[in-house]
Amino acid sequence: MSKAAIAEMFARFQAANPNPETELEYASPYQLLVAVVLSAQATDKGVNIATRKLFAEAPTPEAMITLGEAGVTEHIKTIGLFRNKAKNVVALSYLLLERHGGEVPADRDALTALPGVGRKTANVVLNTIFRQPTMAVDTHIFRLANRTGLAAGKDVDAVEAALLRRVPKPYLLDAHHWLILHGRYVCTARKPACDRCLVRDLCNSRDKTDLPPPGSPDHV
DNA sequence: ATCCCGAGGG
DNA sequence: CCCTCTGGAT
Numbered sequence: 001m002s003k004a005a006i007a008e009m010f011a012r013f014q015a016a017n018p019n020p021e022t023e024l025e026y027a028s029p030y031q032l033l034v035a036v037v038l039s040a041q042a043t044d045k046g047v048n049i050a051t052r053k054l055f056a057e058a059p060t061p062e063a064m065i066t067l068g069e070a071g072v073t074e075h076i077k078t079i080g081l082f083r084n085k086a087k088n089v090v091a092l093s094y095l096l097l098e099r100h101g102g103e104v105p106a107d108r109d110a111l112t113a114l115p116g117v118g119r120k121t122a123n124v125v126l127n128t129i130f131r132q133p134t135m136a137v138d139t140h141i142f143r144l145a146n147r148t149g150l151a152a153g154k155d156v157d158a159v160e161a162a163l164l165r166r167v168p169k170p171y172l173l174d175a176h177h178w179l180i181l182h183g184r185y186v187c188t189a190r191k192p193a194c195d196r197c198l199v200r201d202l203c204n205s206r207d208k209t210d211l212p213p214p215g216s217p218d219h220v
Numbered sequence: 221a222t223c224c225c226g227a228g229g230g
Numbered sequence: 231c232c233c234t235c236t237g238g239a240t
Contacts, residue, residue, distance in 0.1 A: 024236080040237040046227060047236090080225035084238080118238050138236035156237095180236060189234060190230075 001149040003166075005202040009150070010171040012198045013178040020177035022128055024048065029104040029129045030096070031055055034064075034089055036124045037116045042079045044184075050076045061093035061102050088116025106130045120156070124176070133172040135163040140183025141176070147187065149204030 001009070013020075023044045026032040031051070039047045054075040058064040064072065072086040079085065092114045096102055104125065105111060111122035123136035137145070137156040141163075145151040151162035167175045186193050194200050 022236085036236070037238095039235085041225075041235055042237095043228075043235050045235095078226060080227080080235080081223095081237085082225070084224055088238085116238065120237060124236070136236070139234080140236065176236090184236085 001202060001204060006150060006166055007168050009148075009199045009202050010168060010175065010178065013182070014171065014174070016198060017178065017181070020174050020181060022124075022177060023181075025051060027055065027059065029125070030061060030102075031059065032129055033092075033104050033111075033117070033121075033125055036121045037088060037092065038076060038079060038085055040085070040116075040121075041081060046079055050079050061096045064090060064093040065097075085116065091115045092117065104129065106132075108134075119160075123160075127173070127176050131173060133164075133169075134176070135160050135167070135172075136176055137163070138180065139189075140187075141179045143189060144179055144183045144187045147192075147205050148199070148202070 022032075024032065024035040024039065025048045026035050034054075035047055035051050038050065054072065057075070058067040058072070067090075069086050069090045072089055073082060076082045076085060095114055096104065099105075100110065106126065106129075108119075108122045108126060111117050111125060112119060120136045120138055123134040126132040127134045127136065135141070137160045142153075142156055142159055145159050145163060146153065151159055151166050153159035153162050163175070164172075171178075182198075186197050192205075194203075194206070197203070200206055
């Protein structure tokens with residue numbers, strides 16, 4: 001995708017949705033951090049169902065520790081990977097109190113030092129809470145970036161670097177959420193809805209989306 | 221490269 | 231049935 005096409009793409013995203021936001025439900029930076037940890041390989045919708053009950057009982061790190069791993073497990077059993085996640089959420093809450101006075105640190109290294117928090121989760125927190133121009137590359141963005149030609153890369157780190165290079169500065173703060181939402185509702189993994197895609201004419205895969213090359217489950 | 225791991229969609 | 235969902239730790 002050309003530089004001009006990329007600028008046009010984000011101009012359209014911005015016009016259609018001037019203030020994109022996460023669909024995860026949270027009432028504090030701490031709750032956003034927990035929600036993002038829980039969202040690994042799970043849908044936002046499923047995470048919200050679980051966190052409504054979880055945060056009602058444990059809205060703070062202190063309360064989460066009191067609730068304990070078994071208690072957390074009860075609330076998040078409907079989400080995949082729940083054993084690892086329950087353990088991480090409680091351990092992470094301890095460490096937030098020990099190291100950061102119970103606050104979420106605005107620092108990537110401090111965030112990734114927490115259990116269950118990797119680069120992608122840290123980037124979401126830095127962008128969503130602290131409004132830093134990070135690019136969290138999740139399953140949606142990785143797929144969309146490669147498919148459309150916005151930013152090609154063999155792994156998520158390569159795509160992140162390419163996006164930081166190619167997305168025009170003025171759009172960088174909101175690009176993450178535009179791309180997530182577009183990937184979730186339009187440029188989907190299995191059957192992309194190109195017929196209602198805002199940027200169809202700019203996409204490298206236009207007119208090929210219904211003819212996946214043999215041997216490529218996710219076509220180009 | 222593998223494991224973790226339930227719900228929803230096709 | 232198989233694939234996908236805002237991944238991380240080993």
